Amino acid sequence: MKKKASRTVSALINLISNFGYQFVNIIVNIILPPLITGRFGSVISGLVNTVRQIVSYVSLVGSGISDSTVVALYEPLEKSDTGRISSIYNAVGRAFNRASAVFTVISVIVAAVYPLLIEEELDYFFVASIVLIMSLSGFSELWMIGKYRALLTADQRLYIVNFAQIAGSVFSTVLTVVLIKLGFGIVTVQLAAATTYLLRIILLTAYVTRRYRYLDKRAEPELSAISKRGAATVHHISGIVIFGSQTLIVSMVCGLAESNVFYVYNLVFNGLNTVLSTVSSAMLAGMGNLMLSDDREKLHRVYEIYELIFHIMTYGIYMTAMVMIIPFERIYMAGAVDANYIRPEVVLPFALVGVLNNLRTPGTTVICAKGHYGETKYRAVAEATICIVGEIALVWHFGIVGVLVGTVLASLYRTPDTIIYSNRRILGRSPLKSFARAARFAVPFALAYLVAMKLQITPAGYFEWALYAAVVAVASFGVLLVIALIFDRKYLFGAFGYAKELLKRG
Secondary structure (H helix, E strand, O other): OOOOOOHHHHHHHHHHHHHHHHHHHHHHHHHHHHHHHHHHOHHHHHHHHHHHHHHHHHOOHHHHHHHHHHHHHHHHHHOOOHHHHHHHHHHHHHHHHHHHHHHHHHHHHHHHHHHHHOOOOOOHHHHHHHHHHHHHHHHHHHHHHHHHHHHHHHOOOHHHHHHHHHHHHHHHHHHHHHHHHOOOOHHHHHHHHHHOHHHHHHHHHHHHHHHOOOOOOOOOOOHHHHOOHHHHHHHHHHHHHHHHHHHHHHHHHOOHHHHHHHHHHHHHHHHHHHHHHHHHHHHHHHHHHHHHOOOHHHHHHHHHHHHHHHHHHHHHHHHHHHHHHHHHHHHHOOOOOOOOOOOHHHHHHHHHHHHHHHHOHHHHHHHHHHOOOHHHHHHHHHHHHHHHHHHHHHHHHHHHHHHHHHHHHHHHHHHHHHHHHHHHHHHOOOOHHHHHHHHHHHHHHHHHHHHHHHOOOOOOOHHHHHHHHHHHHHHHHHHHHHHHHHHOHHHHHHHHHHHHHHHHHO
16 A cells, blocks of 8 residues: 555645535535525425434434444554455445445334424325435445445545535535526425435545455455444434434424524534534544554643644634624525524524534544543433433423523533543543633633624625624634633644644645
């Protein structure tokens, strides 16, 4: 195999490609909802968005397989052990095939049951067909793409997956827009969009076949290498319960139109969360390689820098979002007249969910890199239990806000727990520094919310909105950087040092 690029350069390439993919994804998600709402109404748009959320989260079951495989592949890839790579790759292929079969069964059950649970009087077979058609994306992810993603992530070549995703997303969006403009029905539109997933499969198959010619399909699958997939899957099932349940509960209790309101806010905050997750995804393989070394001092230094920068990004992004989300929704859903899309009361709960979920990401990264899925699976189950109980108890009286508060309650348990576990059990140090860092940045976050509720920003269009957003972002990140300069000068300068080194290499 060719000599690998340095961890830093590989992480940077993955990070840039990840940002590119997420940027395209955000643009796609911004373009389609108002187009579908304007053409088919809030109810049908809410149905499509709810099903999309359900499918995307159910397909995460395969992520447990992928995560455990990535950890197992670090060592053989590092040592160029082609025999073990083939054995592990064949094992993960078998596991994903089983997962795709399970996903198919779940999709059929959802298609049969979900039409009976919604309060709107929509045709049963119409709703069922939407569920089955939109499930094709999840099936393709598990059937073919999952094993490619695992191999390429472990080999620090995640950018290949991202480029294939970008191509598929662009093609699907263009086709969807054209068919809507031509007056086709929503079933035809979704079916045509689903066929574009073949493009991703073709591109990734071609690359993996050419790049990893040494892969031997006849090699005995090393099932023991992915023995932790069950525990990893528990974590992702918990994630499905936590985030997948939100839209489902809102659609069943509050109606599909209200579900569409939830979706147009969630797509913004979820987009921000996805942008942040690109950083952790790019860091995962590098942290995994550091775990294999005995250089604890370097591991601690890199983690400190990673956590500091990630906290700054998390607070800065959500501070900006709190101030700018309502002005954005006024422009974005200006053409919608069958539902109220201006909901200031949901801003803080959405932002809290995002911040709490991301404050634990650095800790989650080292937990995944170390492969501590079994050791932490019961914590994930506890979080999911708190979340689902809270959501169901609160949604009847508080609607969307109640669902979000239920998620916040679960995060208030899990985030501190993850910070404590990762620091004590993996890094071997006190978690107080991590808590103090998060608490310092929470002060300007609270002030930003007060500003958001008092400040009236009324941009005339997207360009003017972007100018306001840029000013708010500069102010938000400026305050956070000053705090970091006062309390975390060493690690802030360390981050600048890494950036300078990368620029020299570039």
